[in-house]
Amino acid sequence: MLTPRSHSAMHAPRLPLLRATDLTLAFDGHRVFSGLGFALRPGLTLVRGGDGRGKTSLLRMLAGERQPDAGVIERAHGPAFLAAPRGTGEDEALTLRAWLQAQRAAHAGWQQPACADLVDAFGLAEHLDKSLFMLSTGTRRKGLLAAAFASGADLTLLDTPAAALDTRSCALLWALLEEAAGHPRRAFVLADHALPRALEGCTLAGLVDLDQASG
Secondary structure (H helix, E strand, O other), rough: OOOOOHHHHHOOOOOOEEEEEEEEEEEEEEHHHHHHEEEOOOOEOOOOOOOOHHHHHEEEEHOOOOOOOEEEEOOOOOOOEOOOOOOHHHHOEEEHHHHHHHHHHHHOOOHHHHHHHHHOOOOOOOOOOOEEHOOOOOHHHHHHHHHHHHHHOOOOEEEOOOOOOOHHHHHHHHHHHHOOOOOOEEEEEEEEEEOOHHOOOOOOEEEEEOOOEEE
């Protein structure tokens, strides 16, 4: 469902879209991680860490929504898409259809045919005209994932994306991530406690281990 790869693109060098050097994150005087460095290239990168290791905060740094307490992030990509649940806000009154339309307007690389396919595949058609506040956690997550994969964003950040998903939707997510692992241009970052078993056969573009960078 993602953009097909051309023969030449499949053999193009995968240059970093982002470099992070010596990143530090602290909460209330407690250092969550420090000295963290990595490069993000096209394909699938896993950010691995247990509860409280800073996965969500790191994704927000990569999206430009939060600054590290120390360190440098160098970017060579366009706008990022952060697929992470948000608290209540002004979007809550929007219908899912209107919210998807807003995402389309915000992302120049939006792939409408892919969005339509994902809406059908995730079973979202019957929910399109419901306001976001009326949707279950799982349905909201499906809408977020549909927008993330359809966004065309150079950098797509997925925060524990299988949370609250049913078995069928998880299977679709794993298929999308397996395809994402071979993408020649887009970098996908999966933040989770561990690599899901369904993806163990994928070749990762990178691994960021927050358990090793803690303290």
